[in-house]
Amino acid sequence: MHANRVHCVDEVQKTDEELMVALRGGDREALAELVRRYQNDIFRFCLHYLRDFELARELAQETFVRVYVARQRFDETRKFRPWVLCIARNLSLNELKRKKSVHMESLEEYASAARDDDGELHRSSDGIPDQELMEQERREALARLLDFLDGESREIVILRFFQKMSARDIAEVVGSTEGAVRTRLHRILKSLREKSLVVKDHL
Amino acid sequence: MRDREYDITLDALADSLEGKLSEAQAAEVRDALAASAEIRADYLWLQGVAHDLEAIGAQVIKGAPEIDVVDAVLRAVDRAAASEKTVHLEERKPARPSFALWGAVALAAAAVVVIMGLVFEFGIFGPSEPSAPVASQGPARPPVPDERVAVIPPDETPGSGRLDDAMEQLERELAETLDTPSKHADRGGFLATAAPVLGNVTQDDVVALRQAAVSDPDAWVRLKRMATLDAATAAEVVSNPEVSPDAIVGAAASLPDEEARQWLVTAVGRMDQQKPYAGLALATTYMAQPAPTAEQPAFALFDGMTESDLRAFLSEMAALQEADPENALLDALRAGALLRLGDTDGALAALASLQGKDLATAYGLDAARSRQLALAAAGMSEESARMLSAVLAGSDQYNMLCDLARDLLQSGQAHEAQGDPDTARQIYEATQRLGEQVTGNAVLSEESLAGIDIQRMAMEGLEALYAGSDLAGEMERLTTSALALVSQINSLGGMLESLDQLFLGGGDSSFWNQLSEQILQFGDLSVFESSP
Numbered sequence: 001m002h003a004n005r006v007h008c009v010d011e012v013q014k015t016d017e018e019l020m021v022a023l024r025g026g027d028r029e030a031l032a033e034l035v036r037r038y039q040n041d042i043f044r045f046c047l048h049y050l051r052d053f054e055l056a057r058e059l060a061q062e063t064f065v066r067v068y069v070a071r072q073r074f075d076e077t078r079k080f081r082p083w084v085l086c087i088a089r090n091l092s093l094n095e096l097k098r099k100k101s102v103h104m105e106s107l108e109e110y111a112s113a114a115r116d117d118d119g120e121l122h123r124s125s126d127g128i129p130d131q132e133l134m135e136q137e138r139r140e141a142l143a144r145l146l147d148f149l150d151g152e153s154r155e156i157v158i159l160r161f162f163q164k165m166s167a168r169d170i171a172e173v174v175g176s177t178e179g180a181v182r183t184r185l186h187r188i189l190k191s192l193r194e195k196s197l198v199v200k201d202h203l
Numbered sequence: 204m205r206d207r208e209y210d211i212t213l214d215a216l217a218d219s220l221e222g223k224l225s226e227a228q229a230a231e232v233r234d235a236l237a238a239s240a241e242i243r244a245d246y247l248w249l250q251g252v253a254h255d256l257e258a259i260g261a262q263v264i265k266g267a268p269e270i271d272v273v274d275a276v277l278r279a280v281d282r283a284a285a286s287e288k289t290v291h292l293e294e295r296k297p298a299r300p301s302f303a304l305w306g307a308v309a310l311a312a313a314a315v316v317v318i319m320g321l322v323f324e325f326g327i328f329g330p331s332e333p334s335a336p337v338a339s340q341g342p343a344r345p346p347v348p349d350e351r352v353a354v355i356p357p358d359e360t361p362g363s364g365r366l367d368d369a370m371e372q373l374e375r376e377l378a379e380t381l382d383t384p385s386k387h388a389d390r391g392g393f394l395a396t397a398a399p400v401l402g403n404v405t406q407d408d409v410v411a412l413r414q415a416a417v418s419d420p421d422a423w424v425r426l427k428r429m430a431t432l433d434a435a436t437a438a439e440v441v442s443n444p445e446v447s448p449d450a451i452v453g454a455a456a457s458l459p460d461e462e463a464r465q466w467l468v469t470a471v472g473r474m475d476q477q478k479p480y481a482g483l484a485l486a487t488t489y490m491a492q493p494a495p496t497a498e499q500p501a502f503a504l505f506d507g508m509t510e511s512d513l514r515a516f517l518s519e520m521a522a523l524q525e526a527d528p529e530n531a532l533l534d535a536l537r538a539g540a541l542l543r544l545g546d547t548d549g550a551l552a553a554l555a556s557l558q559g560k561d562l563a564t565a566y567g568l569d570a571a572r573s574r575q576l577a578l579a580a581a582g583m584s585e586e587s588a589r590m591l592s593a594v595l596a597g598s599d600q601y602n603m604l605c606d607l608a609r610d611l612l613q614s615g616q617a618h619e620a621q622g623d624p625d626t627a628r629q630i631y632e633a634t635q636r637l638g639e640q641v642t643g644n645a646v647l648s649e650e651s652l653a654g655i656d657i658q659r660m661a662m663e664g665l666e667a668l669y670a671g672s673d674l675a676g677e678m679e680r681l682t683t684s685a686l687a688l689v690s691q692i693n694s695l696g697g698m699l700e701s702l703d704q705l706f707l708g709g710g711d712s713s714f715w716n717q718l719s720e721q722i723l724q725f726g727d728l729s730v731f732e733s734s735p
Contacts, residue, residue, distance in 0.1 A: 031280065035273045044264045053267065061272040061279070062368075068280040069690045073697065094368055139255050161253060162260025189249060196248065 016080035023071050035064050038081070042088050048158050049092035059095060063088040082172035089173055145195050153188050160185055282683045366678045369685035370666055373659055373692070399429050401436070401583040406715055409590040410706065417703045427598075430574060430591045432457040436581050441466045446580045448473040452481045453570075453577030464488045479527040480566030480573070486519035486536075487603070503610035504603065505543045513540045531560035531640045532604075538633070539607055542614040547626060550614075554633035563640035565604055567647045571596035572723055586716055593719035596727065597649025604641060604653035605660075608634050612664050619668065628668055635661035635684070642691065646726025648702065651695055658688055702727060
């Protein structure tokens, strides 16, 4: 039924930042357009932290409520996406903290996991061609290396490679500077390379 | 040598992944790759790792459905909007003359422009990096499929987790807003510091202290000390037949209770018209007002009062309510005293009366003006007295309001502990309403802050009351209120910061005179209304 929703053409043509300005002025449709643009982006972003469809969906929804609540303090000269991701990140970290699971799930689980139709995680290699199996094993080995990283470094990896965000945007999301993020990313890659030489057979 | 080249390839890879490898960098990478098989191997490894990492990331979201929360979000914000009774301070200021009335219009307007720029630059959410150009950063919106995968039932009802989260955010935002040297940190100890010679206090002294107070809590202590008469000086002021009744009210605050009461009765009798703030000052002389200690940094308003004091206080309240029947604060004060006397039914009736009203005020501006007159009558220059009273306006009222809320909520907790959650709930809800009324009527930032703090305290009581219960609707309402309060705190935080910047921006005597007059006439929340 949502496919039939009539979207305001003006809103669709506006930039994110223009929509935020309109939202500050009381334009409810501006928020609706921002939700349409980013809801699945935010949902997947939260999913990387939470690994739970329902929670990620709830937090995606909550993120936009927070966008509304904080609309007056959005600086339209800055980009909307890092700002909204920052809100989603804080909500996700709060949720993890609330669940007393500050450390994210093992990335090894990440590498080997697949989801069935119900969204449940399961592990299987049945029926996978050899080449794919080798790739999967290589990725599992890589994920094991990632598990040696501290939480902040793993978050950088998630944002940089899983979310494909630039160092500048990551800096805005985690409240750091572009230079600091780049330095950390550099160290992470260097560390992974050194560790990979130790477990060369796996990679 | 190898390390340097190795760093080159790593950096280059990072940049190439972002698609922003410069020509020079690309050339450097090409040279490095051509020169070393080892670097080529490293580079290939890094490319492979980047690819694998992206594949790992893609795997976790594999099978994730498309979601559509547009309607749910809009319903949630509609509820939030409905509860934002007093959302933005900028939208709530009273009608008042604009900056056009100010003599030094150019100076003031320039200051406002600079300040508003600073607010945007250094706002709570405003990072300090150079601004990025405005452009569309949004991804192209994917086409809306005819049928979305709806594996998750739409349920936007906040559960206890959402309420916890909202309350946590509320605490955090309030802590950030208050993360500046507080006017309330030293409520009695400042009297131990040496009093200045009032006649020697200059406007520049006051401004300098106000500027220092942006980062130095001791500056607030010195400002308060500067603005507090010693008992002997206060006695001289009240006994001077030339001083106005309002100056007597201001000076009486520094007299012993009995003496203050007599002079306040005299002052009220001499007033041409009823001034409720004087009646409230009279009523508060019955309060014991113990000084906070390290062991007990905060106390409840009626702590230490005897039964006869409470009854005398209620008598004054009755007279005051005749003069100002629409002020819900008086209902709250009455309820607090009645609860202390064990008259729960009477207290609940007073709180029910409170619920039906729109406004609550502790008369902060009237009290600030009476302090100005008292200081001037005690020998301080007119401009110093005005400046000093303006910068401290509302701070005493903040303490009184929060102490009252604490008193009410403690009574609620006592009823809760006695197995009477219904009475507790009525008290908590009325206290929350009081906070809304105070914020809604605030013209001073201190009053607004008090209203917000009262709401926050009451919400904590309600949250604890709802914990473990099955009151989903109530928790949802509370969550919405908490989020609306976060919005108010954000607005107030920006306002407080811009006020600090206003003082830090400097100005000449004319500017300070006009600013202090503006604050004492209309409150500090409206000083940035600059439209002519």
